[in-house]
Amino acid sequence: MAKVTIIGAGQTGATTAHWLAKREIADIVMIDIVEGVAQGKALDLMEALPIIGSDVNIVGSNSYEESTDSDVVVITAGLPRKPGMSRDDLLAANRKIVTSAVECSIRVSPNAVYIVLTNPLDAMSYLAMKKGGLSRERVIGQAGVLDSARMRAFVAMELNVSVQNVHCYVLGGHGDDMLPLTRHSNVAGVPLDKVMRPKRLKAIIERTRKGGGEIVSLLKSGSAFYAPSAALAQMVEAILLDRKQVVLASAYLDGEYGLTDIFFGVPVKLGRGGMEQIIEYDLNRSELSALEASVSRVRKTIEALALG
Numbered sequence: 001m002a003k004v005t006i007i008g009a010g011q012t013g014a015t016t017a018h019w020l021a022k023r024e025i026a027d028i029v030m031i032d033i034v035e036g037v038a039q040g041k042a043l044d045l046m047e048a049l050p051i052i053g054s055d056v057n058i059v060g061s062n063s064y065e066e067s068t069d070s071d072v073v074v075i076t077a078g079l080p081r082k083p084g085m086s087r088d089d090l091l092a093a094n095r096k097i098v099t100s101a102v103e104c105s106i107r108v109s110p111n112a113v114y115i116v117l118t119n120p121l122d123a124m125s126y127l128a129m130k131k132g133g134l135s136r137e138r139v140i141g142q143a144g145v146l147d148s149a150r151m152r153a154f155v156a157m158e159l160n161v162s163v164q165n166v167h168c169y170v171l172g173g174h175g176d177d178m179l180p181l182t183r184h185s186n187v188a189g190v191p192l193d194k195v196m197r198p199k200r201l202k203a204i205i206e207r208t209r210k211g212g213g214e215i216v217s218l219l220k221s222g223s224a225f226y227a228p229s230a231a232l233a234q235m236v237e238a239i240l241l242d243r244k245q246v247v248l249a250s251a252y253l254d255g256e257y258g259l260t261d262i263f264f265g266v267p268v269k270l271g272r273g274g275m276e277q278i279i280e281y282d283l284n285r286s287e288l289s290a291l292e293a294s295v296s297r298v299r300k301t302i303e304a305l306a307l308g
């Protein structure tokens, strides 16, 4: 059985374990710094397995030994946003947490593929790659699966159509300046801008961009976790089962889309080797210029890491 480690057994980490346990594709190790939390949630999940009919092993720990030789490591450790905060406001606190998570994990799982969730997402993915000395294939940030799913949900609700008929693609950094693509997104093959009035489409684009903040302000404490963890589980599965599945995710660009030395949300192919390919969409001038604000914000956050 493959092994997946989830660092951070909070809302997103434990819910990722929950979605993964149901899939029965890997044994799971959850690690947290708080004594008892990972252990308690792992035991609770183990006790759910007879009911859902899944034979995997789930353990919780405060140290990394149990996670030795993991195939995939998911990093969710870190503070979530409070109402009124931007994701970038989390940089100072979360850089220490992600650095320690990568450094501890790489010692015991040097061959794993790393998926980062902690915010600010693109900068934390960059940090993980640099601190872990990892190749770009082995570090992927989760953002686009979630942002695209939010847009798909809003379109499906608006048009009263199955989510399975709705295909949406959101590019860019994981911030309110992300770019929901309307030309490429479609409902059963019909481009979105042909099935929806411009005013409604504009409202859905705005709601997608601010989708994370909408949930933070409703919850008052903590941020979204069901959809983010479902996104993580889909990415883990694509890697472990070598699906060659194209998803939107934050990847290290080395010339693609005319960008270098940045983690940015683009379509990537996921397989056993991690990020196996970056797919380049043919973007028009207005789409490219809409991405500029996102590029410069992500660059600023990465520069604030001062990694040289």
Ligand SMILES: NC(=O)c1ccc[n+]([C@@H]2O[C@H](COP(=O)([O-])OP(=O)(O)OC[C@H]3O[C@@H](n4cnc5c(N)ncnc54)[C@H](O)[C@@H]3O)[C@@H](O)[C@H]2O)c1
Pocket (backbone or CB within 6 Å): 007, 008, 009, 010, 011, 012, 013, 031, 032, 033, 034, 037, 076, 077, 078, 079, 080, 081, 090, 094, 097, 100, 101, 116, 117, 118, 119, 120, 121, 142, 143, 146, 174, 222, 223, 224, 225, 228
């Ligand atoms: N990229 C995305 O789409 C996305 C979506 C949702 C949340 N997030 C981010 O994911 C992170 C986690 O969110 P959450 O809702 O699970 O938060 P949470 O507070 O529920 O859980 C975080 C957990 O990390 C643990 N932790 C802290 N430092 C640690 C360390 N050094 N080692 C191991 N564990 C440690 C905490 O004890 C806590 O249990 C946040 O930064 C949040 O902003 C990103």
